[in-house]
Amino acid sequence: MDEKKYEIFHGNVLEAYQNWPSPDLIISDGAYGVRGFRGDTVDVSSLGEWYLPHLLEWSKKAKPSTSLWFWNTEEGWATMHPLLVSHGWDFVQLAIWDKGLAHVAGNVNGKTIRQLPVVTEVSALYRRRLLLNTEDGRALGAKEWLRYEWERSGIPLCKANEACGVKSAATRKYLTKDWLWYWPPGECVQAMAEYCRTNGPASDRPYFSLDGRSPVTAAEWDGLRAVWNHRNGITNVWSRPPLADSERFKGTMERSAPRMHRPTRFSCAHLNQKPLDLMSIQVNAASNEGDVVWEPFGGLASASVSSILLGRIPYTAEVDDLFASIAEDRLRDAAKGDDRNGE
Numbered sequence: 527m528d529e530k531k532y533e534i535f536h537g538n539v540l541e542a543y544q545n546w547p548s549p550d551l552i553i554s555d556g557a558y559g560v561r562g563f564r565g566d567t568v569d570v571s572s573l574g575e576w577y578l579p580h581l582l583e584w585s586k587k588a589k590p591s592t593s594l595w596f597w598n599t600e601e602g603w604a605t606m607h608p609l610l611v612s613h614g615w616d617f618v619q620l621a622i623w624d625k626g627l628a629h630v631a632g633n634v635n636g637k638t639i640r641q642l643p644v645v646t647e648v649s650a651l652y653r654r655r656l657l658l659n660t661e662d663g664r665a666l667g668a669k670e671w672l673r674y675e676w677e678r679s680g681i682p683l684c685k686a687n688e689a690c691g692v693k694s695a696a697t698r699k700y701l702t703k704d705w706l707w708y709w710p711p712g713e714c715v716q717a718m719a720e721y722c723r724t725n726g727p728a729s730d731r732p733y734f735s736l737d738g739r740s741p742v743t744a745a746e747w748d749g750l751r752a753v754w755n756h757r758n759g760i761t762n763v764w765s766r767p768p769l770a771d772s773e774r775f776k777g778t779m780e781r782s783a784p785r786m787h788r789p790t791r792f793s794c795a796h797l798n799q800k801p802l803d804l805m806s807i808q809v810n811a812a813s814n815e816g817d818v819v820w821e822p823f824g825g826l827a828s829a830s831v832s833s834i835l836l837g838r839i840p841y842t843a844e845v846d847d848l849f850a851s852i853a854e855d856r857l858r859d860a861a862k863g864d865d866r867n868g869e
């Protein structure tokens with residue numbers, strides 16, 4: 527049987543989350559508070575209410591290592607940021623899509639004429655907050671937990687270097703309390719667990735145990751960390767114009783976004799279709815091949831198309847029938863290896 531390459535749900539994503547596997551990466555491109563699509567809010571004041579049911583599902587199904595790219599306007603992101611943090615998502619950085627001067631044309635009205643022209647959208651990267659349990663019922667961040675577990679053994683700190691087979695990296699980096707802390711490789715954490723087990727006092731709870739029953743293995747420890755694939759030359763400012771070329775799907779914009787301002791010089795199937803190159807930066811950076819990527823607010827499913835092309839397995843949903851059927855065609859083509867565009 528063929529391996530599953532993608533899944534698209536035609537309907538409200540709130541009915542789909544429960545059937546999707548836990549995500550390694552979520553790419554959210556939902557309400558902006560700008561009446562951008564049928565169902566978008568009229569301003570940012572109700573974004574929290576709009577996103578809350580989704581945020582609850584993301585938080586419930588996330589792994590300790592799940593990352594989230596959250597697209598919005600700068601005001602929409604600023605409005606949503608406290609809610610994301612309060613639901614266990616740690617802010618990493620903000621990426622800015624600079625659409626360039628051409629984007630100003632046609633976007634001027636009585637309000638925007640009295641401010642600097644806005645030519646940007648933003649995408650904030652968050653990671654699921656990692657908290658690890660201790661013997662005495664507390665939940666600590668990774669840095670504090672590692673130090674706590676070592677100290678619990680009563681073994682002098684300097685012996686951690688011997689345990690890890692390093693000159694000074696364990697004391698200087700892995701168990702330090704200061705800002706020079708580094709995430710230790712799984713094999714070192716496993717080695718410290720074994721060292722404490724054999725040289726420390728017996729304990730009901732194994733040292734360095736995630737579940738309280740067995741010591742953490744190297745693979746388990748490595749799996750707790752969010753993916754980051756560094757590529758030279760890519761910064762947090764992405765300068766490229768909005769889609770206006772053959773990648774842009776043409777179609778009945780009037781039907782799909784009836785309340786938007788009039789179309790620009792061409793009609794497009796979806797006003798918010800994102801460029802595949804930007805989606806690829808996000809997918810590449812924050813997931814690995816074979817990972818599960820959620821794109822809850824599919825539109826034309828650009829993040830999911832990128833995910834297929836990059837060997838990830840996307841799960842997406844789209845509530846509008848027309849968008850969903852275009853997205854479905856796109857996904858099918860991408861899965862067949864046909865990197866078709868909007869022509």
Ligand SMILES: C[S@@+](CC[C@H](N)C(=O)[O-])C[C@H]1O[C@@H](n2cnc3c(N)ncnc32)[C@H](O)[C@@H]1O
Nearest residue numbers: 538539555798799800823825826827828844845
């Ligand atoms: C900003 S657009 C996404 C555009 C997409 N990034 C692309 O490149 O085509 C948001 C989309 O989410 C859809 N949507 C909004 N709420 C939804 C929900 N609860 N379930 C599924 N789709 C939803 C809207 O119909 C709209 O097409």
